[in-house]
Amino acid sequence: MADLIAWVLVVAIAAYACAGGTDYGAGFWDLLAGGAERGKPVRRLIDHAMAPVWEVNNVWLIFVFIVMWTGFPTMFQAVFEAMWLPLALAAVGLVLRGAGFALRKPARRLARRRIAGVLFALASLVTPFFLGAVLGGIASGRVAVGTPASADAWANPTSVLTGLLAIASTAFLGAVFLSSDARRFGADDLVSYFRLRALLAFAAVVVLALIALPVTHGDARYVWEGLTTGWGLTMVILAALCGLATVLLLWRGSPHWSRWTAVGSVALTVGAWGMAQGPYLLPTSLTVTEAAGAAPTLNWLGIVTLIAIVLVGPALVVLYRLDTLGQLEPLTDADTRSAPAPGDDL
Amino acid sequence: MLSTVIHAADAPSQMLPARELMAFTLGSHILLVPFGVALPAITLLMHHRALRRNDPVALKLARRWSAVMAVQFAIGVVTGTVLSFELGLLWPGMMGRWGDVFGLGFGIEAWAFFLEAVLIAIYLYGWRHLKPWTHFWLGVPLPLAALMGAFGIIAANSWMNTPQGFDLDASGNPVDIHVRQAIFTPMFGPEYWHFVVAMFLTAGYVVAGVYAVGWLRGRRDRYHRLGFTLPFTVAAILTPIQFMIGDATARAVFHKQPVKFAATELVWETDTHVPEYLFGRLNEDGTISGGIKIPQLDSILAGFKPSTQVTGLTSVPASDRPTAVQATIAHWAFDIMVTIGSLLILLALWYAWSWLRHRDLPRSRWFFRCAAVAGAACLITVECGWITTEVGRQPWIVYNHMRVSEAVTDTRASSLWTMFGVVVVVYIAVFGAFLLTVLKMRTRWRIADESSGGDSEPHPEDDSPYGPRGALEVEVADRASGGASGRHSGGAS
Numbered sequence: 034m035a036d037l038i039a040w041v042l043v044v045a046i047a048a049y050a051c052a053g054g055t056d057y058g059a060g061f062w063d064l065l066a067g068g069a070e071r072g073k074p075v076r077r078l079i080d081h082a083m084a085p086v087w088e089v090n091n092v093w094l095i096f097v098f099i100v101m102w103t104g105f106p107t108m109f110q111a112v113f114e115a116m117w118l119p120l121a122l123a124a125v126g127l128v129l130r131g132a133g134f135a136l137r138k139p140a141r142r143l144a145r146r147r148i149a150g151v152l153f154a155l156a157s158l159v160t161p162f163f164l165g166a167v168l169g170g171i172a173s174g175r176v177a178v179g180t181p182a183s184a185d186a187w188a189n190p191t192s193v194l195t196g197l198l199a200i201a202s203t204a205f206l207g208a209v210f211l212s213s214d215a216r217r218f219g220a221d222d223l224v225s226y227f228r229l230r231a232l233l234a235f236a237a238v239v240v241l242a243l244i245a246l247p248v249t250h251g252d253a254r255y256v257w258e259g260l261t262t263g264w265g266l267t268m269v270i271l272a273a274l275c276g277l278a279t280v281l282l283l284w285r286g287s288p289h290w291s292r293w294t295a296v297g298s299v300a301l302t303v304g305a306w307g308m309a310q311g312p313y314l315l316p317t318s319l320t321v322t323e324a325a326g327a328a329p330t331l332n333w334l335g336i337v338t339l340i341a342i343v344l345v346g347p348a349l350v351v352l353y354r355l356d357t358l359g360q361l362e363p364l365t366d367a368d369t370r371s372a373p374a375p376g377d378d379l
Numbered sequence: 380m381l382s383t384v385i386h387a388a389d390a391p392s393q394m395l396p397a398r399e400l401m402a403f404t405l406g407s408h409i410l411l412v413p414f415g416v417a418l419p420a421i422t423l424l425m426h427h428r429a430l431r432r433n434d435p436v437a438l439k440l441a442r443r444w445s446a447v448m449a450v451q452f453a454i455g456v457v458t459g460t461v462l463s464f465e466l467g468l469l470w471p472g473m474m475g476r477w478g479d480v481f482g483l484g485f486g487i488e489a490w491a492f493f494l495e496a497v498l499i500a501i502y503l504y505g506w507r508h509l510k511p512w513t514h515f516w517l518g519v520p521l522p523l524a525a526l527m528g529a530f531g532i533i534a535a536n537s538w539m540n541t542p543q544g545f546d547l548d549a550s551g552n553p554v555d556i557h558v559r560q561a562i563f564t565p566m567f568g569p570e571y572w573h574f575v576v577a578m579f580l581t582a583g584y585v586v587a588g589v590y591a592v593g594w595l596r597g598r599r600d601r602y603h604r605l606g607f608t609l610p611f612t613v614a615a616i617l618t619p620i621q622f623m624i625g626d627a628t629a630r631a632v633f634h635k636q637p638v639k640f641a642a643t644e645l646v647w648e649t650d651t652h653v654p655e656y657l658f659g660r661l662n663e664d665g666t667i668s669g670g671i672k673i674p675q676l677d678s679i680l681a682g683f684k685p686s687t688q689v690t691g692l693t694s695v696p697a698s699d700r701p702t703a704v705q706a707t708i709a710h711w712a713f714d715i716m717v718t719i720g721s722l723l724i725l726l727a728l729w730y731a732w733s734w735l736r737h738r739d740l741p742r743s744r745w746f747f748r749c750a751a752v753a754g755a756a757c758l759i760t761v762e763c764g765w766i767t768t769e770v771g772r773q774p775w776i777v778y779n780h781m782r783v784s785e786a787v788t789d790t791r792a793s794s795l796w797t798m799f800g801v802v803v804v805v806y807i808a809v810f811g812a813f814l815l816t817v818l819k820m821r822t823r824w825r826i827a828d829e830s831s832g833g834d835s836e837p838h839p840e841d842d843s844p845y846g847p848r849g850a851l852e853v854e855v856a857d858r859a860s861g862g863a864s865g866r867h868s869g870g871a872s
Contacts, residue, residue, distance in 0.1 A: 088496040095492065102467070103478055106476065106479050110467070120468060128458065128461055130457075131460075135450055139450060139819070327556040329558050337487060359508075361505060362504055364506050364507070369442050373826075
């Protein structure tokens with residue numbers, strides 16, 4: 034059962050990396066969209082594409098934490114003690130990001146929109162970096178039960194590279210999704226705009242991965258070996274193939290399928306990491322079996338997960354389906370009958 | 380003050396900032412919870428009325444409330460996520476040792492919340508393209524998901540108050556865990572219903588309060604009347620119910636957490652014929668300064684007769700009970716909650732009387748003045764109820780099993796104070812911006828209503844509330860959106 038729950042954890046992390054990642058990626062491109070006038074169509078697209086789904090996308094993170102503390106409490110404690118600062122910064126980043134995004138939409142003054150937008154965009158960079166750095170720190174074996182909080186746990190080559198990789202892959206996912214969203218919303222000029230950016234982000238991912246190969250060889254030995262042999266390697270290769278397929282699909286202008294392959298490449302990468310790290314939760318000091326909580330709890334956690342899949346799964350499918358069909362749209366001023374107030378300039 | 384000083388010296392220095400940080404973030408988040416749990420239900424009621432009676436005013440209200448809900452829910456999501464971070468960042472000791480005993484409640488909360496996020500997205504963004512009744516029915520499971528989420532959270536919190544469902548091994552670690560027992564703890568029922576009703580009550584009074592203010596300012600149209608009446612009725616019906624549940628909850632605390640009860644009622648020595656103190660301050664030596672003393676009442680309230688024995692604070696060693704300051708805080712929070720609750724009953728009775736006599740709202744301006752502050756008063760009771768529960772449990776994070784000082788992180792106090800400072804600044808900015816946004820929305824709506832002459836003038840949209848935009852609005856929307864995305868799906872902006 035413990036192994037199964039460990040895989041639930043990996044799947045939840047993969048889901049967050051894909052769903053939340055796409056979201057963060059949108060924030061990344063929001064940051065680079067240019068000035069208020071030039072970036073307007075891009076930001077409008079991002080607002081439109083993200084609004085109905087970003088809250089759902091972020092609940093995955095809560096699910097990750099809950100599976101951690103209910104299923105593997107000792108590991109949860111160890112990670113949060115050792116990784117105090119990056120996790121605290123990620124939490125602050127999450128607040129600023131969510132608030133920035135939520136408050137930008139109803140703001141009608143340019144200055145306010147700018148402040149909210151900048152917070153949203155910067156936090157979209159900070160949060161995945163620190164979350165990635167935490168994963169890197171764990172993968173490199175720097176966290177064990179009882180490790181005190183220290184900069185070494187997250188300010189090391191592996192962590193920094195994982196953090197940067199996290200940003201690059203969110204940018205990649207974000208651009209791929211936005212490219213097809215642009216087509217969906219009929220903004221044809223933005224299709225190629227984001228296609229180019231998806232390709233650039235993919236190139237960045239490849240470059241970072243190539244740099245990571247020699248750097249992590251000594252720094253994160255256990256996971257490195259897991260990723261270069263056996264099932265880990267198979268999944269890495271599959272992830273790479275998915276990535277290449279995404280590039281080809283983008284090139285040939287079929288953005289619809291490129292979303293699936295892009296998600297596949299990120300999910301497979303996370304899966305490969307899970308595979309490479311087994312049987313450890315914290316390499317090489319704490320195995321899944323050692324960290325597992327009480328057996329009845331794990332069984333119940335399995336049941337809860339099953340119920341979640343049965344109940345949330347269809348709802349999630351309906352949401353994404355309605356969203357991709359363009360059935361979900363924010364209320365406009367006409368719907369709520371709103372008039373410009375003094376001071377509004379947008 | 381001596382024992383307080385001793386405790387402070389025992390406690391790790393990071394405990395104070397950790398506590399303050401948790402109190403601040405939870406205290407802020409809890410103000411949004413009523414709207415997350417109950418606003419969808421109230422909005423759906425209004426929505427149902429709109430569809431059933433083909434009522435454009437009700438529809439306008441439902442839409443506007445859902446526009447507010449969109450912003451509120453988003454802020455609630457992020458402040459809620461911070462709390463799950465903080466469980467690990469501030470109280471790793473509790474999660475490491477007890478996570479597998481009581482964590483499952485959070486597991487239920489997580490998927491319920493997931494569902495809520497999905498449903499709310501469909502509801503908020505479904506206004507334009509879904510069929511009216513389809514849209515309504517897709518929203519209906521929303522309050523149920525919210526109640527389920529509250530179930531999970533309250534299960535976890537009530538476990539902290541009356542932990543069970545495990546045995547301890549020789550080294551004091553929990554073994555032999557019974558998950559169902561750990562979820563349905565003795566305090567669960569009272570806490571859950573008290574909480575749920577409080578959320579509906581608060582959301583009802585706050586929303587009604589907005590329209591009460593408008594009423595006082597002379598806006599006495601059907602829009603304000605309806606916006607006031609529906610949520611106020613919901614809240615007024617629940618007020619006496621809540622009073623009874625609250626009373627039962629206090630008695631459950633008396634039975635299950637006697638020391639906490641002693642703290643909230645300032646009972647020093649275990650005794651019969653215990654007097655009730657309204658407010659007042661507990662001194663270190665057990666005497667009480669100030670306050671109004673009502674002989675016998677505490678025993679009567681606890682067990683319906685003066686001879687009921689009430690456990691006092693001194694029944695346990697000083698280190699196992701709240702300090703005098705903490706007891707006073709819990710006592711004041713409790714008394715403020717009860718006082719406001721009693722006043723709200725009077726308000727509800729006023730409303731009921733007027734309705735029975737005249738089939739109309741009370742005419743007195745004082746009624747509307749009271750109704751306007753009822754929402755704020757309710758938010759205060761929410762804070763007070765939570766303070767009573769949490770401070771009254773001190774020094775235990777897991778009642779009688781783990782002290783707060785054993786659960787706290789090892790992170791240096793200075794880091795925690797820094798984090799606290801950052802969070803305070805960020806939260807003030809976020810909540811300030813949120814409030815400003817909602818007020819701005821209100822202003823824009825008022826301007827629009829005044830310029831269109833209130834409800835008297837038919838609006839192009841009234842015929843087909845869900846239908847395609849009128850030509851004028853498409854043009855306006857297109858102009859506002861700047862062309863790029865104005866093309867898609869029938870001129871939606």
